[in-house]
Amino acid sequence: MARLPMGTAILRRYVLIGAIGQGGVSTVYRAVDSVRGRQLAVKILAPTLAGDPGARDDVRREALITDRLRHPSVPRVFEYGDAPLPDGTVVPYVALELLDGVPLTERLADGRLDWPEAVRIAATAADVLAVAHRRGVVHRDLSARNVMIATDGVKIIDFGLATATRPGDGTTAPSPGAAVLPHFRTVAPHRDRGAPGPDRRAPGWDRGAPGRDRGSPGPDRGAPGWGRGGPGWDRGAPPSHPKTAFARPADDVYTLGVLLYEMLTGRSPYPPAVAAMIVAAGRAAHLAPTPVLAIPGLPPRLRDLVRACMAKRPEDRPASVDVALDLWRLLDEARPLEPSVN
Secondary structure, three states: OOOOOOOOEEOOOEEEEEEEEEOOOEEEEEEEEOOOOEEEEEEEEOHHHOOOHHHHHHHHHHHHHHHHHOOOOOOOEEEEEEEEOOOOOEEEEEEEOOOOEEEHHHHHOOOOOOHHHHHHHHHHHHHHHHHHHHOOEEOOOOOHHHEEEEOOEEEEOOOOOOEEOOOOOOOOOOOOOOOOOOOOOOOOOOOOOOOOOOOOOOOOOOOOOOOOOOOOOOOOOOOOOOOOOOOOOOOOOOOOOOOOOOOOHHHHHHHHHHHHHHHHHOOOOOOHHHHHHHHHOOOHHHOOOOOOOOOOOOOHHHHHHHHHHOOOOHHHOOOHHHHHHHHHHHHHHHOOOOOOOO
């Protein structure tokens, strides 16, 4: 995929100084904001795909969803819209927080993690999923490559496959007393391929979510091409992804369980090729039970939680908010007591 020359200025403001990531339809650049004098990341649709409505929608959808989550463990969105390139081509762009860190895949290349570190990372991911599910969004691509170990904490990235949920999929309320806390190699089994489309009236999309930093520049809602040509871009409903529109929160919980298993053991719970083939064929019942986590010193509650997250039937998996609470409790119980000053 061709990249823009370094030194290109987007909207006469964001000066590109180096490519730092490549996706299926877009490239992420390190850039300098000439107005604020800071570095940030700018995601830009490949110019060769400027005429592809689906590719344009992918960038826009991710921008809208990421902006509306507003979670400290999700990269902050500063601005988004359409921008003309030097050759006159107009493409969608997103100005994002620049992350300083490494993907979890690099950490796992050195072997499994100690269980408290794995639980801390998984708890943060579950926290993000709980907020997303409460706001009617399924990530659909939680994996080690989409978890960044940054200098200021764990960050969940890449909402390019995220989609709106359907009503009745467990997004309305957590269990009593619970509160929402501040590439895996296959997909979750039992995807409902014949279910009705997403609820475009899901709560939380008709108004901005609370907690926005009002001192930062908001998204460029006046940029050309946004909010025109179809409902749902400017306000109202969350956009659903055409390929993942029938996803449910339980899918995210399943991939979270797999991610936690991989962190604890340093390997996938299933043979990747076999699992991908079985799930793609809709024969999830043929998957072997989740292997037992025979790791010395592993809390039994953690072992049971991993297996619960990876239950074959979606209705048997816990809600993401309950997973987050259980993981944070495990982490708190593992911390040594501080000596009393008295």
